[in-house]
Amino acid sequence: MTAGILTIGDEILIGQTIDTNSAVIAKHLNANGVSIKRILSVADTIEGIIEGLESLEDDCDIVLTTGGLGPTKDDITKHAFRKYFDDDLVFKKEYFEKVKKVFEERGFKVTEAHINQFHLPSKAELYQNNMGSAPGMLFEENGTLFFSMPGVPYEMEHLLVERLLPILKERSGDNEVYHRTLMTVGAGETTLANQIEGIVDQLPLDASVAYLPNLGSVRIRFSVSGNQITDSKAELDRLFLQMKEKLEPFAYGEDELPLAKHIGDLLISRHLKLSLAESCTGGHLGHEITKIPGSSAYFEGSVISYSYLQKESILGVKKETLLIYGAVSEETVIEMQKGIIRFTGSDVSISISGIAGPTGGTPDKPVGTIWMACGNKEKYFTKKVMAGKNRLKNMEYAAVHALNLLRQFIYEVY
Amino acid sequence: MTAGILTIGDEILIGQTIDTNSAVIAKHLNANGVSIKRILSVADTIEGIIEGLESLEDDCDIVLTTGGLGPTKDDITKHAFRKYFDDDLVFKKEYFEKVKKVFEERGFKVTEAHINQFHLPSKAELYQNNMGSAPGMLFEENGTLFFSMPGVPYEMEHLLVERLLPILKERSGDNEVYHRTLMTVGAGETTLANQIEGIVDQLPLDASVAYLPNLGSVRIRFSVSGNQITDSKAELDRLFLQMKEKLEPFAYGEDELPLAKHIGDLLISRHLKLSLAESCTGGHLGHEITKIPGSSAYFEGSVISYSYLQKESILGVKKETLLIYGAVSEETVIEMQKGIIRFTGSDVSISISGIAGPTGGTPDKPVGTIWMACGNKEKYFTKKVMAGKNRLKNMEYAAVHALNLLRQFIYEVY
Numbered sequence: 070m071t072a073g074i075l076t077i078g079d080e081i082l083i084g085q086t087i088d089t090n091s092a093v094i095a096k097h098l099n100a101n102g103v104s105i106k107r108i109l110s111v112a113d114t115i116e117g118i119i120e121g122l123e124s125l126e127d128d129c130d131i132v133l134t135t136g137g138l139g140p141t142k143d144d145i146t147k148h149a150f151r152k153y154f155d156d157d158l159v160f161k162k163e164y165f166e167k168v169k170k171v172f173e174e175r176g177f178k179v180t181e182a183h184i185n186q187f188h189l190p191s192k193a194e195l196y197q198n199n200m201g202s203a204p205g206m207l208f209e210e211n212g213t214l215f216f217s218m219p220g221v222p223y224e225m226e227h228l229l230v231e232r233l234l235p236i237l238k239e240r241s242g243d244n245e246v247y248h249r250t251l252m253t254v255g256a257g258e259t260t261l262a263n264q265i266e267g268i269v270d271q272l273p274l275d276a277s278v279a280y281l282p283n284l285g286s287v288r289i290r291f292s293v294s295g296n297q298i299t300d301s302k303a304e305l306d307r308l309f310l311q312m313k314e315k316l317e318p319f320a321y322g323e324d325e326l327p328l329a330k331h332i333g334d335l336l337i338s339r340h341l342k343l344s345l346a347e348s349c350t351g352g353h354l355g356h357e358i359t360k361i362p363g364s365s366a367y368f369e370g371s372v373i374s375y376s377y378l379q380k381e382s383i384l385g386v387k388k389e390t391l392l393i394y395g396a397v398s399e400e401t402v403i404e405m406q407k408g409i410i411r412f413t414g415s416d417v418s419i420s421i422s423g424i425a426g427p428t429g430g431t432p433d434k435p436v437g438t439i440w441m442a443c444g445n446k447e448k449y450f451t452k453k454v455m456a457g458k459n460r461l462k463n464m465e466y467a468a469v470h471a472l473n474l475l476r477q478f479i480y481e482v483y
Numbered sequence: 484m485t486a487g488i489l490t491i492g493d494e495i496l497i498g499q500t501i502d503t504n505s506a507v508i509a510k511h512l513n514a515n516g517v518s519i520k521r522i523l524s525v526a527d528t529i530e531g532i533i534e535g536l537e538s539l540e541d542d543c544d545i546v547l548t549t550g551g552l553g554p555t556k557d558d559i560t561k562h563a564f565r566k567y568f569d570d571d572l573v574f575k576k577e578y579f580e581k582v583k584k585v586f587e588e589r590g591f592k593v594t595e596a597h598i599n600q601f602h603l604p605s606k607a608e609l610y611q612n613n614m615g616s617a618p619g620m621l622f623e624e625n626g627t628l629f630f631s632m633p634g635v636p637y638e639m640e641h642l643l644v645e646r647l648l649p650i651l652k653e654r655s656g657d658n659e660v661y662h663r664t665l666m667t668v669g670a671g672e673t674t675l676a677n678q679i680e681g682i683v684d685q686l687p688l689d690a691s692v693a694y695l696p697n698l699g700s701v702r703i704r705f706s707v708s709g710n711q712i713t714d715s716k717a718e719l720d721r722l723f724l725q726m727k728e729k730l731e732p733f734a735y736g737e738d739e740l741p742l743a744k745h746i747g748d749l750l751i752s753r754h755l756k757l758s759l760a761e762s763c764t765g766g767h768l769g770h771e772i773t774k775i776p777g778s779s780a781y782f783e784g785s786v787i788s789y790s791y792l793q794k795e796s797i798l799g800v801k802k803e804t805l806l807i808y809g810a811v812s813e814e815t816v817i818e819m820q821k822g823i824i825r826f827t828g829s830d831v832s833i834s835i836s837g838i839a840g841p842t843g844g845t846p847d848k849p850v851g852t853i854w855m856a857c858g859n860k861e862k863y864f865t866k867k868v869m870a871g872k873n874r875l876k877n878m879e880y881a882a883v884h885a886l887n888l889l890r891q892f893i894y895e896v897y
Contacts, residue, residue, distance in 0.1 A: 080695045082519040083662065084510030085704060085739070089501050091524070096498030105496040107531075108524035110505070113693065117521075124538065182673055221696055223876065248497065259596055279527065281494050282635055290499060325499070345787075351778070352761070352769025355787050359765025360875050362841050370793045373759075373769050375784040379827060383784075413793060427776055461774050462637065 070237070072098050073125030074108045077118055077136035077146055078220060081110045090135045090225050097229055101237060102245055103131070104294065113137060118149035126213050131237070133229075136220030146217060147189055147206075154210060156190040161204075164195050168202050193217075196232040200224045205232050246294040247302050249309045252326050253319040254286040254473045261287055261319065265312045272308055273301040284462060285469035286328065321476060328472045329357045329364075335476065336367040336417075339483045343475075344415035345371035346384055346405040348396065349423040349439060354468045369415040374405070384408030397422050397434050399442075399451050406442040406449055417478070419443040419471050425460045439467045443475045450478050484651070486512050487539030488522045491532055491550035491560055492634060495524045504549045504639050511643055515651060516659055517545070518708065527551060532563035540627050545651070547643075550634030552600075552617035560631060561603055561620075568624060570604040578609050582616050607631075610646040614638045619646050660708040661716050663723045666740050667733040668700040668887045675701055675733065679726045686722055687715040698876060699883035700742065735890060742886045743771045743778075749890065750781040750831075753897045757889075758829035759785035760798055760819040762810065763837040763853060768882045783829040788819070798822030811836050811848055813856075813865050820856040820863055831892070833857040833885050839874045853881045857889045864892050 074094050080086040091108045098105060106129050111117040118137075125132045137146030151158055165187040169179050186202060189195070196205035201221060205228040208215040216233050218225045253261060258280045262269075269278055275295060281288040291309060293301040313320050322331050336343055347354050355371045358364055372383050377396065380386040385408040386401055394400040405420035423439030430436035437456035442449050454470050456463040488508050494500040505522045512519060520543050525531040532551075539546045551560030565572055579601040583593050600616060603609070610619035615635060619642040622629040630647050632639045667675060672694045676683075683692055689709060695702040705723060707715040727734050736745050750757055761768050769785050772778055786797055791810065794800040799822040800815055808814040819834035837853030844850035851870035856863050868884050870877040 079691065079693050079706070080702075080704065081506070082509055082522065083513045083660075083704075083706075084506040084508070084519075085664070085702070086695055087501065087503050087506040088522075092495070092498040092501040094498070095496055099497045105498075106526075107535075108496065108502075110522035112520075113691070121521075180673060180677060182676060223871070223873070246497075250499070259594060262596060263594060277493065277527070279493055281500060288499070290494065290497075292493065292497075347766070347769075350770075351773025351782070352766035352771075352785065352787070353774075355761075355766025356764075356770050356878070357766075359787075359789070359839075360767075360878065362874055364765070365789055365843075368765070368789050370789040370797075371766065371787040373766070373773075373785040373787070375773070375779055375782050379784045383826075412797075425773075429779075457637070459637070460776055464770070464774065 070103045070130045070240070071106050071128065072103050072131045072133060073106050073129035075118070075121045075125060075132060075134040076108070076110045076220070077113060077121075077134060078110070079113045082112050090220065090222055093222065093226055094133055094135075094229060097234065098237075099246055099248075101234060103237060104246055113145055115145060115149045115152060118146060119153050122149070122153050122215070126211075129213070131214040131216065133233075134215070134217045135225050150193070150206070150208065150215070150217065151190045154190060154192050154208060156192045158188040159191045161187045161189050161195060164197075164204055167197070196228060198224055198228055199231075200227045207233075207236075245296070245298055247292065247298060247305070249291045249305060250324050251289040251291075251309070251313055251316065251320050252286070252322045252324075252328070252331075253289065253316060254321060254328055254469065254476075256287070256319040258282050258287055261289065261316060265315050268308050268312050268315065273304045275301055276305055284466045285473070288325075327361065328469065328476070330361045332358070332472055332475055332479075333361050333364055333367055335479045339479065341367065341416040341479070341483065342369045342414075343367055344369040344409045344413040344418045346409035346418065346420040347371060347373045348375065348380070348405075348421060349425040350421050350464045350467050350471075351375070351425075353464045354419065354421065354471055357468050357472070369413045372409060372412065380405065383412065385411065395434070397424055397438055397440055399440055399453070402440045402442040402451060403449060406444055407446070410446055417443065417445050417475065419475055421467055421471055423454075423456075423463070423467060425463045426458050427460055437463055439463065439470075441467065441471045441474060443471065443478050445482070448478075448482060450474055484517045484544045484654070485520050485542065486517050486545045486547060487520050487543035489532070489535045489539055489546060489548040490522070490524045490634070491527060491535075491548060492524075493527045496526050504634065504636055507636065507640055508547055508549075508643060511648065512651075513660055513662075515648060517651060518660055527559055529559060529563045529566060532560060533567050536563070536567050536629070540625075543627070545628040545630065547647075548629070548631045549639050552631065552633045564607070564620070564622065564629070564631065565604045568604060568606050568622060570606045572602045573605045575601045575603050575609060578611075578618055581611070610642060612638055612642055613645075614641045621647075621650075659710070659712055661706065661712060661719070663705045663719060664738050665703040665705075665723070665727055665730065665734050666700070666736045666738075666742070667703065667730060668735060668742055668883060668890075670701070670733040672696050672701055675703065675730060679729050682722050682726050682729065687718045689715055690719055698880045699887070702739075741775065742883065742890070744775045746772070746886055746889055747775050747778055747781055749893045753893065755781065755830040755893070755897070756783045757781055758783040758823045758827040758832045760823035760832065760834040761785060761787045762789065762794070762819070762835060763839040764835050764878045764881050764885075765789070765839075767878045768833065768835065768885055771882050771886070783827045786823060786826065794819065797826065799825065809848070811838055811852055811854055813854055813867070816854045816856040816865060817863060820858055821860070824860055831857065831859050831889065833889055835881055835885055837868075837870075837877070837881060839877045840872050841874055851877055853877065853884075855881065855885045855888060857885065857892050859896065862892075862896060864888055
């Protein structure tokens with residue numbers, strides 16, 4: 070089964086909104102054996118939407134659209150569908166009454182705009198949206214399914230997973246898509262490719278490989294797909310293990326495992342508690358760690374020290390250290406690393422101090438200079454990273470390196 | 484001038500990578516008067532790429548592609564271009580020598596894969612990439628420009644801004660695109676739309692309006708475009724001010740101003756220093772604040788207290804408060820808010836404690852229950868938010884509400 074995704078909205082075409090919906094849809098469909106042929110984004114115009122529907126209907130079994138279903142005036146998707154299917158708008162009274170009831174229970178007022186929202190194409194089969202007022206609309210014409218969802222991400226995902234996927238599961242055939250992904254950190258694309266070249270050459274003919282680099286880390290994705298892929302899958306599984314072993318120092322896990330989740334697993338298995346002393350990353354490292362469900366089992370907490378005063382008073386960094394070496398120095402991050410352990414009583418800790426930019430650099434310490442330490446009460450590793458000029462990227466880059474440093478420390482010491 | 488964007492990569496079509504490149508390209512082009520007709524994502528296949536190029540060439544003056552230029556085997560964009568333009572691959576020795584020199588200076592080894600990378604279509608004019616090895620490629624055929632860039636986001640943006648935009652500026656005509664965006668927080672799309680309905684009706688005929696909701700906030704974008712838009716622009720500017728006034732309690736700024744930047748401006752103008760005591764948001768609020776350049780001028784630091792122990796010992800929350808009311812309670816966030824001020828000496832502070840989920844809820848306090856306080860030494864505001872089941876969304880939602888609460892506190896008290 071093949072699908073096409075059409076995301077509708079001027080905000081996407083002017084770059085004001087990043088289209089995250091397509092990735093969410095693609096992930097869910099793929100996991101259910103539906104492969105995506107194309108993703109297309111068009112403006113909020115009836116012609117644009119109609120052209121988009123036409124181009125996708127051509128070679129897709131199902132076309133999914135997001136956006137343009139809200140109660141305000143810019144929402145014109147329903148008019149495009151009406152025209153595309155040569156249909157009329159009718160007042161969907163039954164659905165409206167349901168929504169009205171929910172609104173009244175919550176003390177919201179139903180407005181003219183809401184009533185207008187339920188004038189919808191007569192051919193649309195409506196699917197209830199528990200997260201908002203706009204329902205999902207399903208059309209079936211000339212053997213193609215069309216499913217229209219709102220653009221608000223959590224409403225879209227709710228309709229996709231709870232309403233559409235059960236329908237697709239019923240209808241899908243035997244086509245299968247099989248992915249294995251190797252998660253690596255600390256080496257570039259070419260280094261990795263060279264190391265596993267000999268093994269990649271042995272992969273089955275229908276397999277494909279993709280290297281997906283991101284700040285400091287690379288995912289390597291292997292895929293096979295088709296109707297009869299049992300053998301290819303087994304062969305891929307066998308070689309995948311070999312490649313993982315070959316890339317040992319860099320490969321830390323599989324299948325979209327976040328590095329922070331891997332660190333969490335390491336900490337749990339060794340009964341260690343972690344704390345952080347963040348300066349230039351300003352909370353980003355803590356966020357990376359705590360966005361993993363269950364992180365409260367091993368994360369003790371952290372101090373974000375944005376001033377000299379706090380580095381001294383809270384973390385116990387010596388005044389002389391700050392005066393002689395500065396806040397961005399190996400000496401300071403070591404004292405921060407020890408200080409946060411004293412402060413929180415955790416077993417291991419990470420500290421980071423750097424110049425995130427875009428200003429604040431000096432000739433010795435240009436923007437992007439970042440020092441980090443990680444260790445326990447006795448031992449520690451330190452690392453200096455020279456990043457770029459982009460503040461947010463520097464923070465993200467520093468967090469990846471810091472997590473990787475902790476990984477190495479745990480491997481070595483525990 | 485019109486443009487089409489083609490992003491190439493299986494990783495996009497299986498949802499493994501969110502296509503952020505398109506938004507970055509769209510933003511830059513739009514700001515330079517180039518409007519985007521369509522954004523299309525296709526798989527790493529020669530036919531897919533060629534079909535994509537064809538469909539965009541039709542009605543776009545320029546077609547931009549990203550992805551598929553790296554040194555590894557999955558990179559086939561150059562073969563698609565070669566075929567599309569009926570061209571041959573030639574060894575671009577001059578560019579290769581340059582890259583080799585840079586590699587050698589940095590102590591990297593040039594491999595077979597790298598040499599292979601510089602066999603490129605003969606018709607391609609190469610543009611130097613200072614951030615990586617793959618150059619930008621420019622083709623001009625049948626009056627259409629084609630510009631191919633790598634998929635790595637910072638390499639792409641570098642080539643776009645430093646190499647392509649100067650060329651486009653030289654060639655672009657008089658077409659103009661004009662946007663004004665109103666940033667709001669604390670009200671839904673329908674509430675906002677109702678309040679400004681009367682003014683929106685007076686907008687010039689060529690103006691369009693879009694509501695762009697996100698967790699707890701809505702951007703409202705007004706646009707006019709064309710060759711002669713001086714009058715429409717003036718009229719939009721006039722009505723924009725009226726709408727901003729009308730939406731006073733919710734509208735905090737314009738033109739993509741992040742809420743955290745606005746808070747920073749408020750703090751600076753009133754000479755206030757801020758500190759945070761985060762529990763369930765785990766650093767996310769600190770990250771939101773510190774990713775704003777210059778935030779060190781007003782951000783004192785924070786404590787992330789993930790355990791009872793730390794709430795007591797560091798923030799001075801009373802043992803009885805935790806025992807009687809629990810960590811997620813109004814009483815606890817008030818003591819945290821006061822505690823972090825004592826601890827850091829800041830003027831104002833925010834505290835947050837909640838159940839981020841996906842587990843850990845109780846019948847009284849289900850997942851998504853989040854308490855927050857903000858204030859100074861004497862006064863405070865508190866707020867309880869009932870969010871959803873998604874851990875990451877709950878953190879983001881809580882941060883928006885907390886910033887908005889601080890905004891209200893500053894307006895009222897200072």
